[in-house]
Amino acid sequence: MAKVKIYIDGKEVLATEGANLLHQARLNGFNIPGLCYHHKLTPTGACRLCLVKVEGQRGMVASCTLAVKEGMNIVAFDQELEETRRFLLDYLVSEQNTHYDGTYPDELRELMLRYGLDKPENRFFKPVKAHVEFRVDSSSPVLTYDPSKCIKCFRCIKACDEVQGKNVLSFYERGLNSFIVAGTG
Structure with missing residues (x-):
C-alpha cells in the first residue's frame, strides 16, 4: 500500500x-x-x-x-476531546471492580492514572458495581474470568472468532448485567 x-x-x-x-x-x-x-x-x-x-x-x-x-x-x-475521553472513562470505571493487585498489566488502570480517575474522589459517577453480583470463574487451569472487571469491549469475543476461528464466546444478558459466556453458558 x-x-x-x-x-x-x-x-x-x-x-x-x-x-x-x-x-x-x-x-x-x-x-x-x-x-x-x-x-x-x-x-x-x-x-x-x-x-x-x-x-x-x-x-x-x-x-x-x-x-x-x-x-x-x-x-x-484538544480540550473538548480530552474532557470527553475523561467523561467516557469515568462512566466506564463506574461499572468496574477497580481493585488492582499489580500482578498483571492493566490498560484500564493505566488510563485511570492518565486521566486522574485512580482515586474515587476524582470521579463524577458513583460506582454501580455493588448492585450487580458476579462470580469469578476460575474453573480453567489457564484462565480466571472476573466479570466485574470486564469493560465489554468485545476483544476476547473477536479474538476467539477472528483469530482462533472458534466462535465460542458471546455475551449473556444486556447492559450492566451482561457478561461473557462460553458456548451456551
Missing part, C-alpha cells in the same frame, strides 16, 4: 493509505487512548475513547473505525 500524507494536530505524518487511523497515529507517536482496539482484530468502536475530529466530518469519530486517506486533517488532542 502507498504512503500518504495526513496531518495530526498540525503535524505532517506519513501513513499507509487504507490502514487503520488509530494504529497509524500510534505508530507516529500520538498516544490516542483506546481499550477495544487490537491491530489483529476488526474494529468495533465500543469504548469510544479513541475519538478524534476529522476535518470535513461532523462531531467526533472513533479513530479505530477510520481508514487513512490522503490529506486527512485530524485533531487528536
Whole structure:
C-alpha cells in the first residue's frame, strides 16, 4: 500500500493509505487512548475513547473505525476531546471492580492514572458495581474470568472468532448485567 500524507494536530505524518487511523497515529507517536482496539482484530468502536475530529466530518469519530486517506486533517488532542475521553472513562470505571493487585498489566488502570480517575474522589459517577453480583470463574487451569472487571469491549469475543476461528464466546444478558459466556453458558 502507498504512503500518504495526513496531518495530526498540525503535524505532517506519513501513513499507509487504507490502514487503520488509530494504529497509524500510534505508530507516529500520538498516544490516542483506546481499550477495544487490537491491530489483529476488526474494529468495533465500543469504548469510544479513541475519538478524534476529522476535518470535513461532523462531531467526533472513533479513530479505530477510520481508514487513512490522503490529506486527512485530524485533531487528536484538544480540550473538548480530552474532557470527553475523561467523561467516557469515568462512566466506564463506574461499572468496574477497580481493585488492582499489580500482578498483571492493566490498560484500564493505566488510563485511570492518565486521566486522574485512580482515586474515587476524582470521579463524577458513583460506582454501580455493588448492585450487580458476579462470580469469578476460575474453573480453567489457564484462565480466571472476573466479570466485574470486564469493560465489554468485545476483544476476547473477536479474538476467539477472528483469530482462533472458534466462535465460542458471546455475551449473556444486556447492559450492566451482561457478561461473557462460553458456548451456551
